[in-house]
Amino acid sequence: MNRKQKKMFIRICIAIVMLVLVNIVKKINPFGLDGVAYLVVYGILYAAIYVEIGYDILRKAFKGIINRRPFDECFLMAFATIGAYAIAIYERTGDYNEAIAVLLFYQIGEFFQSYAVGKSRKNISELMDIRPDYANVEVDGQLEQVDPDEVEIGTIITVQPGEKVPIDGIVTEGSSSLNTSALTGESVPREVREGDEIISGCINMTGVLRIQTTKEFGESTVSKILELVENASSRKSKSEEFISKFARVYTPAVVYSALALAILPPVFRMLILGQPAMWSNWIYRALTFLVISCPCALVISIPLSFFAGIGGASHEGILIKGSNYLETLSQAKTVVFDKTGTLTQGVFEVTGVHDNTMEEEKLIEYAALVECFSSHPISKSLQKAYGKEIDRNRVSDIEEISGHGVCGKVDGHQVAAGNIKLMRKLNIQCNDCDSTGTIIHIAVDGTYAGHVVISDVVKPNSKQAIAQLKNSGVEKTVMLTGDAKRVAEKVASELGVDEVHSELLPADKVSQVERLLSEKGSEKDKLVFVGDGINDAPVLTRADIGIAMGAMGSDAAIEAADVVLMDDDPLKIAKAIRISRKCIGIVYQNIAIALVIKFGCLILGAFGIANMWAAIFADVGVMIIAVLNAIRALMVKNL
């Protein structure tokens, strides 16, 4: 509790104690007061409680009058309670509890709101507690803690175990494991060694690291993320805009109907029916209207739900750039994927060795050696599969036959490595392979020695991710790729993707997305594009929602996308959609609860069934329910 809240809490306690005491005294009536004296003495005692609990409301109400704001909340509250007080005096019931209770509950409600909002704001900021407080810079052999903002590019900083990495950079000394859970939601630590890039916001767990910074603090990952999440709730959603518009109309409408309720029925009764007017009865009903007229419950619950949803998502490594995107994401019906780097690893690996007449390692060794002068990705993956240092002295007489492959001498043996055309050209008998991917046939000394299959590997979670998307209500999944048709279709059928378009240039991807956008059933069905953020920025912007994945440290992706996944796990896509659905669900529940109860109480109040106690529930009770419900949006861990 802050100072303001503590003060309010004490005031509320005093008011409750005073109210109970005065009520007991009034019941016993020890001095035997009656008649006018009874009314005046207790009237003054109750007035004292009224002022104690409501002086700030009275003050603000007074300011409201001066500033000519008739729909000011405090003014309405003050008016309603003073009115109820006056009626109690006028009717000589001596029941002033109602007016005081309305104010008391109003204050309790405000107190609760301020406490709950402050608490959840703190919780959410703790979830995003990645801001480093200092950086260790070596000055004259001594480590000094300086403000990360003051560290220049290229400075060597030291990060001790247990500290946060303050600025992006490259490790120059030491090795350690990093806890990246605050950034990615991933609990498995990441290993770093000398020469590795390192991203700010991670926590160094085991060893001392010396890092040469490559960015300023303001440009570092951690600053970018914090800025993004903090600004996210400023981009308002449609439901938020609807509610603020509604609030603008709601209060005046209720106040005018209160005015009508106070004047029209009594006049009608007097003039037309010829019955007594019952002014005080109708005025009381009008006053209950004023209590219900405050729109705060509606207005608070919606930004709070979105804020909680965005905070919870960011804790899971899903950064959503605005409430509006969260809302759109919840309506996702079509999900379009880029293949390479999104559903597949994006790195080519040797996935099989077939028909080999010698040991696998030997075959790969020959292939790697003969291809060692090529910079093609294929040659890189062969070298990676070989795993040892390449001794180029063992290779001679290299001849590259374009479109076919490579011939050369390795350790004195004549080696040919290439596609099936090369084998045919050299008159070597071989079988075609039906594995997807790139096939490298190898012949040693003129005889066939086997072939190596190199392909892009599907991510382990991709299949499950597609299945989960289907379960969360996505109707269509589409894969777009620049890859060959055969490879694309194999991957698509393996993963269970509905539609696949292959051999596309980047511009074709945009036109495919545009076609899918125009084919959508209704405006409400949204299209999501998921890419790895590299060279698909145009598509990311064209789709209703662009999701970039594996974006840790990639500025371009953070810039172009609406939702950023910090790691490259495709399961997070379905999770993001589920979080958005839950959050929007809560927003709609809150709007429905608030409207039903408020209008219910207004109708009952007009017929004289609901009294002020019901009205105060419609105001404060609804707000408390809405705030508690909104906080549920934060709980997304097991979604």
Place this chain on the structure above:
Amino acid sequence: MKKTYKIEVDCANCANLMEETTKKVAGVAGATVNFMTQKMSVEFAEGADPKAVMQAVLKACKKVEPDCEIEL
């Protein structure tokens, strides 16, 4: 030009009122008040002096919500 200011406001509807009011102040091209992060970002019209404009904004906001604060 866009600038962000820290604010203090207690209720969500008051924050909305502040946003409305700020948008109407001369020299302000656009404004968003974020109740959750207690921040106000103001987009100034071309040629407007942010300092003078913000004084007017504060005055206008005090009128709709006497308890609000804007850290200038």
